[in-house]
Amino acid sequence: LVESWSFLDTVESNFRPLVVIELAKGTKQETIEWLTKRIVDKKANGGAQLLIKPLVTENGVENIYLVGATHLRLLLGAETVGLVKECSDNSMRTFTYSSRKTFKHFADDNHNFLTMAECQYIIKHELENLRAKNEKMIPGYPQAKLYPGKSIVRRLLTNGILVQIFPLHDREELKKLSHSWYGRVKVGYQPLDDIRCYFGETIALYFGFLEYFTFALIPMAIIGIPYYVFAWEDYDKYVMFATFNLLWSTVILEVWKRMCAILTYRWGTLLMKRQFEEPRPGFHGVLGINPVTGREEPVYSSFKRQLRIYLVSLPFVCLCLYFSLYVMMIYFDLEQWALDYHEEHESNFSSLMLYVPSIIYAVVIEIMNRIYRYAAEFLTSWENHRLESSYQNHLILKVLVFNFLNCFASLFYIAFVLFDMKLLRQSLATLLITSQILNQFAESLLPYWLQKRYNRRMKKRMCSKKTDMDLSLAEQVNMEKEMGTYLGTFDDYLELFLQFGYVSLFSCVYPLAAVFAVLNNITEIYSDALKMCRVYKRPFAEPTANIGVWQLAFETMSVISVVTNCILIGMSPQVDALFPDSKMDLVLTVALVEHLLLAIKFIMAFVIPDKPRDIQMKLAKLEFESLEALKQQVRGFQMQLHFLLIHH
Secondary structure, three states, X not given: OHHHHHOOOOOOOOOOOOEEEEEOOXXXXXXXXXXXXXXXXXXXXXXXXXXXXXXXXXXXXXXXXXXXXOHHHHHHHHHHHOOEEEEOOXXXXXXXXXXXXXXXXXXXXXXXXXXXHHHHHHHHHHHHOOEOOOOOEEOOEEEEEOOOOOEHHHHHHHXXXXXXXXXXXXXXXXXXXXXXXXXXXXXXXXXXXXHHHHHOHHHHHHHHHHHHHHHHHHHHHHHHHHHHHHOOOOHHHHHHHHHHHHHHHHHHHHHHHHHHHHHXXXXXXXXXXXXXXXXXXXXXXXXEEOOOXXXXXXXXXXXXXXXXXXXXXXXXXXXXXXXXHHHHHHHHHHHHHHHHHHHHHOOHHHHXXXXXXXXHHHHHHHHHHHHHXXXXXXXXXHOOOOOHHHXXXXXXXXXXXXXXXXXXXXXXXXXXXXXXXXXXXXXXXXXXXXXXXXXXXXXXXXXXXXXXXXXXXXXXXXXXXXXXXXXXXXXXXXXXXXXXXXXXXXXXXXXXXXXXXXXXXXXOOOOOHHHHHHHHHHHHHHHHHHHHHHHEOOOOOOOOOOOOHHHHHHHHHHHHHHHHHHHHHHOOHHHXXXXXXXXXXXXXXXXXXXXXXXXXXXXXXXXXXXXXXXXXXXXXXXXXXXXXXXXXXXXXXXXXXXXXXXXX
């Protein structure tokens, strides 16, 4: 590998732009020269050994630069990041340049061996790993301090010198993907492999989960329809439906783990080794020594962080939860007013007015969720977490707790304090349908409309200018840099998590919830696909082996649903009539049934393997081969040592 780096040429006549770097307007020339030199410099000199050229417009060279790489450089980068590819014998192995000939579809002249998303991921990795050597500051900006080992790109971003880095769309590939994905309405599976090749594993897994969850909801929807039609007010017949729901929620989550393992093994990310995490861009502190790496980097007291979490963040979250409950009580006052109004007038208008408080409350919930999200992001950033994973875990915990209480507190109150099943059904239906409509509008339709307006304006402006440059590339870069940035799958998973709650927590009260969830998810697949292809900048591919902390979140929700459904069944008149003398016996029986169902749930989770047997065998075989290769290396070293000792 070292020899390969030394012979690597940084000049390639057929330059293919992969990544765009936008610098702030007025960036000093010495800064630009220093940065471009570091990007093209050889690895031995601390550079990234990439290709870079400015985007030339009618005004000359602006503040936008295009980054690419030679084919050889990308292959060596694939080894550095640990990409896993398919071999000629159909096994999946970590790519190494020395064994490149053993990989399927590899040829020295085949520039499509690595997908464009993989190439862009390699370039991002190399840019982020550009580190300061002896520089004390960014040239031209004395306030932008550097120290040995500090990521140059992260410092440029935090100081506002670097505006953004984003990967370019491949227009031809995007057109093909759009047509097969959402271009025509069809009954069938999504092209997950194509989505993975274009957007990377994280986004492909989200769409895989969305599709799987939608199919998994269909049995619930089919069973729920006759319950709605034939037994609307008769809650005594919902015992079987609730029991099926509990088993269903366990099975679908366990089967998803297997599906996830099949997909990620095929894509190679199941075998990728987790890289050592670098400090996140927003992390700051006093310069010190990292005890693990021995490198100089900012150090921040964990005690100070804990103080910020427990003395500021926790009280703030509790205050927000209290405010959410206060808004909920106002909603119940409105419900009572609407009921009184209906009893007094008893007209069609008064009947419609019964739904108004729930609709208003659903809108208020969505607004509160979004405002709280910004506050949670600010607080979690202020807590100054060193690692991105730690930051994400604290943010997800804050958001999930608030969203859960904000969305479901009123339903728990109606069910277990007011004991009003009719109001519970009405509120659940209104909250579910209203939140789905609002999410579709806010997340897809509105951004798409705004982006379409901007694109029309940009095309008119570009077409009116007569220049000799490559208009299509300049137009593409200028249009894409103004597009919104896709902030990850957080909001998409959160929406599915809340939907799962609406479907599973009170399933025995409103069995039609699954029907509305299926209809919403079918449109969600198309609207999210449209959003990814037309509304946002192309995100960098991020390799992942699973859906992360969201798997635990869904499993926790399914456990809570066991408890709520058991209590609802215990409250039904039919079950209540079985214990006319002692309510304590009823409580104990419900608790026993709930514990039995939880036991069955955990046994099923244990019995169903997370990975199919064939994948387990393939992983075991790879591990065995790795150990054998290591033993061979050790034996070779021992023989060399023995040879040297004999001759001395």
